[in-house]
Amino acid sequence: xxxxxxxxxxxxxxxxxxxxxxxxxxxxxxxxxxxxxxxxxxxxxxxxxxxxxxxxxxxxxxxxxxxxxxxxxxxxxxxxxxxxxxxxxxxxxxxxxxxxxxxxxxxxxxxxxxxxxxxxxxxxxxxxxxxxxxxxxxxxxxxxxxxxxxxxxxxxxxxxxxxxxxxxxxxxxxxxxxxxxxxxxxxxxxxxxxxxxxxxxxxxxxxxxxxxxxxxxxxxxxxxxxxxxxxxxxxxxxxxxxxxxxxxxxxxxxxxxxxxxxxxxxxxxxxxxxxxxxxxxxxxxxxxxxxxxxxxxxxxxxxxxxxxxxxxxxxxxxxxxxxxxxxxxxxxxxxxxxxxxxxxxxxxxxxxxxxxxxxxxxxxxxxxxxxxxxxxxxxxxxxxxxxxxxxxxxxxxxxxxxxxxxxxxxxxxxxxxxxxxxxxxxxxxxxxxxxxxxxxxxxxxxxxxxxxxxxxxxxxxxxxxxxxxxxxxxxxxxxx
RNA sequence: GGCCCGGUCGUCUAGUGGACUAGGACGCAGCCCUUUCAAGGCUGAUAUCGCGGGUUCGAAUCCCGCCCGGGCUACCA
Numbered sequence: 001x002x003x004x005x006x007x008x009x010x011x012x013x014x015x016x017x018x019x020x021x022x023x024x025x026x027x028x029x030x031x032x033x034x035x036x037x038x039x040x041x042x043x044x045x046x047x048x049x050x051x052x053x054x055x056x057x058x059x060x061x062x063x064x065x066x067x068x069x070x071x072x073x074x075x076x077x078x079x080x081x082x083x084x085x086x087x088x089x090x091x092x093x094x095x096x097x098x099x100x101x102x103x104x105x106x107x108x109x110x111x112x113x114x115x116x117x118x119x120x121x122x123x124x125x126x127x128x129x130x131x132x133x134x135x136x137x138x139x140x141x142x143x144x145x146x147x148x149x150x151x152x153x154x155x156x157x158x159x160x161x162x163x164x165x166x167x168x169x170x171x172x173x174x175x176x177x178x179x180x181x182x183x184x185x186x187x188x189x190x191x192x193x194x195x196x197x198x199x200x201x202x203x204x205x206x207x208x209x210x211x212x213x214x215x216x217x218x219x220x221x222x223x224x225x226x227x228x229x230x231x232x233x234x235x236x237x238x239x240x241x242x243x244x245x246x247x248x249x250x251x252x253x254x255x256x257x258x259x260x261x262x263x264x265x266x267x268x269x270x271x272x273x274x275x276x277x278x279x280x281x282x283x284x285x286x287x288x289x290x291x292x293x294x295x296x297x298x299x300x301x302x303x304x305x306x307x308x309x310x311x312x313x314x315x316x317x318x319x320x321x322x323x324x325x326x327x328x329x330x331x332x333x334x335x336x337x338x339x340x341x342x343x344x345x346x347x348x349x350x351x352x353x354x355x356x357x358x359x360x361x362x363x364x365x366x367x368x369x370x371x372x373x374x375x376x377x378x379x380x381x382x383x384x385x386x387x388x389x390x391x392x393x394x395x396x397x398x399x400x401x402x403x404x405x406x407x408x409x410x411x412x413x414x415x416x417x418x419x420x421x422x423x424x425x426x427x428x429x430x431x432x433x434x435x436x437x438x439x440x441x442x443x444x445x446x447x448x449x450x451x452x453x454x455x456x457x458x459x460x461x462x463x464x465x466x467x468x469x470x471x472x473x474x475x476x477x478x479x480x
Numbered sequence: 481g482g483c484c485c486g487g488u489c490g491u492c493u494a495g496u497g498g499a500c501u502a503g504g505a506c507g508c509a510g511c512c513c514u515u516u517c518a519a520g521g522c523u524g525a526u527a528u529c530g531c532g533g534g535u536u537c538g539a540a541u542c543c544c545g546c547c548c549g550g551g552c553u554a555c556c557a
Binding site: 012044048110113125126129169170173175176178179181182183186188190192193208209211213216234237241245271274277280284300302304306307309312313316320358359360361362363431432434435436437439440446448449451 | 484490506517519557
């Protein structure tokens, strides 16, 4: 049997990094087992669901490279893939259970239930209200609105073997007659998910641990329909550093934010995969390696805390390793960030030529664009005060001298430039440290930059000499 | 309160009865390299494996109790 897995987010905002991890583990297993990965939208909470959010989810997954075989946009044989378009299906399944006596119509109003709940709380503040089964044997009331409730067995227990947590047993007595269909015909989570998973032929449900409590009632539903059970795998949760639920209060949590901060999509996936899963001592993975290595046996059971520093370090690793980020991919990904700085009018080849300057150093594409800024301006921006201190009168003549010394170097490449500079330094009785920083600032506007000779080589003869001399002029004019 | 789940360096983790004087990674400190910043190399600090009992020649690994933490407890998902 071929495996079929799904990611079924609710479109109620951005795509949370924790949700991506769930999507990733499903996707990895689908790929590894040559099965199908399905994207389904669970939008039955009409209060909170937005079409804008659906767009964000689709865009984020595509950016990450987590494509789906069936689902939104791409279609498939078990669609539609949006729950609000499947209402007839839920109604029909609910009726089947009602006819079989496994579910019933409940005419209790929200107000009545609320009153009962309040009365119970008044008697015993810590008690949990459980629906008392008032309508279990009630006659049909064609004129009244109703919800459909599941007739939960009061004896026995549900046991399933979680692929991560192992055997989990829950007594049925803990279950109440939960609602399947709201009075407006829209299904509640447990019912909608089960009907969809059954009709879509899902073979393994992998989701966050916060859903573990939903599994027993869902299994009861499969049994009521006489449908074979899928496998279940629950993933530990991703918490904020302080142990709270990870939310925007703790910094960036959406995929979009990491995209904007210059993270490489596969680095995001790498970090997320290693969170709650391991493969010996290996920390860095390409997507293919992840597909190869992923398994459920090495998924951890304990919740973890998000670590932004390690995430950045993984991103750095991906940016500096050609195996993980090809030269072409690097150029593609850094270019938008160059544009975002207002830099225009450069060629792709120019970017490709400059990228080697920062490959080893840049931890993100935002960082890379910042370090490359000087390459794509007519004159470098002198942004830091420390840099300005090197452009003083005392250094003006040296800057001019280097320019002259390098003027006719052939070829204009790092080794020849370094040799020519060495010769000039020896003749002038100077050391490289006497001129390196002034020259660096003259060329890049910064006190920290890639190697001097690489900068000269990348900038080219005309622009290099121009910058050196312009800086000398400015230093002289500064009067200090 | 009830039901379910978890507990190894600050963090992510390796570990499934002996190779554990508990390993790796991130972070941190120092040194080397060096024209700057990174990268790289080396070194170091940080864990009585939640606590207490057992079982065993031997336990982070098995059993029991306790403690602590988390999830759920909706006509949310």
